[in-house]
Amino acid sequence: MSKQTVHSDRAPRAIGPYSQGIWAGDTLYLSGQLGTDPATGCLAEGVENQTHAAMRNIGAILDAAGLTYDSIVKTTIFVQDLRDFAKVNEVYASYFAGAYPARSCVQVAALPKGGLVEIECVAMK
Numbered sequence: 001m002s003k004q005t006v007h008s009d010r011a012p013r014a015i016g017p018y019s020q021g022i023w024a025g026d027t028l029y030l031s032g033q034l035g036t037d038p039a040t041g042c043l044a045e046g047v048e049n050q051t052h053a054a055m056r057n058i059g060a061i062l063d064a065a066g067l068t069y070d071s072i073v074k075t076t077i078f079v080q081d082l083r084d085f086a087k088v089n090e091v092y093a094s095y096f097a098g099a100y101p102a103r104s105c106v107q108v109a110a111l112p113k114g115g116l117v118e119i120e121c122v123a124m125k
Helices: 046-064 082-093
Strands: 003-006 021-024 027-034 072-079 102-107 117-124
Touching: 027 046, 046 072, 046 082, 046 117, 072 082, 082 102, 082 117
Parallel strands: 072 102
Antiparallel strands: 003 021, 021 027, 027 117, 072 117
16 A cells, blocks of 8 residues: 655644654545744644644645545544643634534643644544
8 A cells, every 4th residue: 555645734743753644545544733923933822723723724734635534434632631631622613613523631741832622543445
């Protein structure tokens, strides 16, 4: 099976040796997205704004691949503080119109750049 990279200039550049997304057959794997503004490279203020920014970054990569949020089948959310779970949930839910993807959410000790939330996902054609 061949792999193809997916890149969007409307999402932040990778901050390490990884791709924004990789097609493997009909499955698109998106790297974790922080709540970063792609133009400035700065994190948004607060967990709600960071969650919106992360979801917009995901949307930009999906769009570059010809997909939408409805194409997502699985997400993993990493939060710096599990007490932010309800706030993250509220923002996250607003990006889906129909059936929600399968999902995991875990608290982590730290995220790159001091982020409060990071979201990765898997999508299908």
